[in-house]
Amino acid sequence: MQIKQLFAVLSVFVFGASFASQAYAATAWPANNTPRERTYVKDSVRKNLGQKNASLAAKYRSTMLDRFLKYTTYDSQSSDATDMTPEQIETAKKLYAEIQKFGFKTTLSEHYYIYVEIPSNVNWQTPTLGFSCHYDTTPDIIGKNIKAQKIAKYDGKPIQLKNGHTMTLETDPYLKQMIGKTIVTSDGTTMLSADDKAGVSVIVTLIQTLAENPAKKHGKIQIVITPNEDVGRSADYIEETPYNPDLAFDFDGGVNGEVVVSNFNAEKVIYRVHGVNGHQSMAAENGYRNAWKPACELGAACAKDEWLPNNSRGQQGYVELHHMDMGDGKVNVAELDFRLRDFRQQNIDDWKNYADKVAKEISAKYGVKIERAIAKQYGNVAENIHPQAHQVVANALKNAGVTPNFKEERAGTTASMLMLKLGKGAYTVFTGQNNPHAFTEWLSEEDMYKAYLVALNMTDEVVMMK
Ligand SMILES: [Zn+2]
Structure with a gap:
């Protein structure tokens, strides 16, 4: 103390x-920055864009899973004892090197935050869209030398991990919905680090998609990938110039459709x-x-x-x-x-x-x-959220065929810490991570893919505001 x-x-x-x-x-929303949804956006227009995104996303699906598997091999545990761990520095440099090759303005700050700015390619004003996630992993459990196991077409049988850990449909009822699908677990000697390598995979794949498909229309997008989230310090050194979006979404949530829209205010x-x-x-x-x-x-x-x-x-x-x-x-x-x-x-x-x-x-x-x-x-993200954040995420989910599960969190979220720092609210979106901070942590590839599709759909929602 x-x-x-x-x-x-x-x-x-x-x-x-x-x-x-x-x-x-x-910060109050400036009147001229408050977007209105174009009233003449027909459902058919939105549906058509969603279908285009789905076929675009399908091309990147296996790339994203490979990317996730690669990221699990990066040691990136944060620590309560120090500002920055050497493992985080190493990871930040690798991510920076990978991302800056996509050609957008990419910055590695002195505190090892990675910022990406994707300029608008439409000739009308749109609100700036923001995506955040974190590359550090928790120090609470063994997280070095992670050996991820990809299980394609999961058959529903118990999954035996090393060190006596077993995952079954009883211990993890959500696994029932993964039968026939791809999941990823650790080998049982470490966590998996899907928290938040899943979010990082979603965001980096989104950057790649926009870089390689310049015909796809989008407004200005700001991205931040932070260190030290799992020790509660991800907002400590965030800078307002490279990351100050109007509509912000943190990709660090759980299962399919889950979006945290409200949380505690907290004071000491x-x-x-x-x-x-x-x-x-x-x-x-x-x-x-x-x-x-x-x-x-x-x-x-x-x-x-x-x-x-x-x-x-x-x-x-x-x-x-x-x-x-x-x-x-x-x-x-x-x-x-x-x-x-x-x-x-x-x-x-x-x-x-x-x-x-x-x-x-x-x-x-x-x-x-x-x-x-x-x-x-x-702070409670709901107390100063962009007036159309809810609509944007609801439309993006619907267009990805995802049933929304809007949640209230009796705790804080990274989005809420960023909010305190920036004076704006942000929602937390699912990424496919399950059982974070445990030897039985696992990833639903399907949910991670859907999260990426939702992010792509969000870029359209913003373009449709004129
Ligand atoms: Zn996390």
């Missing part, structure tokens, strides 16, 4: 002084109670005040039963008293670290107002100073 560092960088509120503004850094709120030092035996005379008692009272008042995580479900948020640091008698400082989660920012703001009121009362009652620090962790 690096509380000292946190207090140094965040606005600190001392009761008695005025509140630092904690306004949510959301820390109260620090300063006692007054002195010898306890002379407290009446020397003004000694213990920090623990007011801290405990504040903790109890601000984490009410009805706000506890165990009483929260669906769209309901919660307040978690995540950490208490009571210091010792000498330091006489106590800290309470609250984690707030809610789909509605307003609820979080209401809690903060309530907690501040209680803190003020306790501060006065015990004669102790109380400070507050706030760190916004991620």
Whole structure:
């Protein structure tokens, strides 16, 4: 816990002084940038474009699977202990070398983000479309020397992996839908790294498709492939100039049709109670005040039963008293670290107002100073999403023959961290990855292919906005 560092960088509120503004850094959509869908786009026009995409995509299907298998051999685990791992640097360089050959403006930033800009090839204004994914893999499980196993025409029988791992239709019911199709697993000694090599395969194949088929119309597209997603830091060094799209989609989701359209807002709120030092035996005379008692009272008042995580479900948020640091008698400082989660920012703001009121009362009652620090962790993508994002993805799914499964996530997503940084919302789209961060991780080739088709269809949806 690096509380000292946190207090140094965040606005600190001392009761008695005025509140630092904690306004949510959301950018409003400029009126002239808000696209309208052309009302005369007939279903038949859209269907025709979808069919063209399907035959174009079919040509790249085996290339994409080979690409995915190649990427699984790249070691790219991120780490909590360091900013960049040598494995990630190595992978970023390989990806950069591969992508820049397609001829679009490709940049490898000093923090190893890969940016690609595909210029519009139509002569009317379209919103900029953005695609993101991540090349790092989780440090939580063995991820070196991955030996992927391709299983073509899966027969539905149990899949025996090394080290005693078995996958069956019972343990993985979704495998039932893969009978007769191609899936990829690890050999059981490592994860597979479909999270998010599947997303990277989709995006790189999309870049290749647009490069090799210049007749295909599209608007401006910005792409970012990030490091450090699996350690929660993929947005840390993202740059706004190369990646600031109007409509953004993160390709890091699960199974066919799944699109995450809403998630928690998240804030960390820390109260620090300063006692007054002195010898306890002379407290009446020397003004000694213990920090623990007011801290405990504040903790109890601000984490009410009805706000506890165990009483929260669906769209309901919660307040978690995540950490208490009571210091010792000498330091006489106590800290309470609250984690707030809610789909509605307003609820979080209401809690903060309530907690501040209680803190003020306790501060006065015990004669102790109380400070507050706030760190916004991620935002609900639904609270500042492009007005037509939903329509774009819904049309793109439909045109790819995919049944939509719009989901709410009781957590954060990479898209939500990017949102906080860029002030815009983005949806998370499926990629075909299953059981991420496990020895039994597997890829549905069919779902990865459909995700790529959906991305291609999205480029048309944007072109149709005029
Ligand atoms: Zn991921």
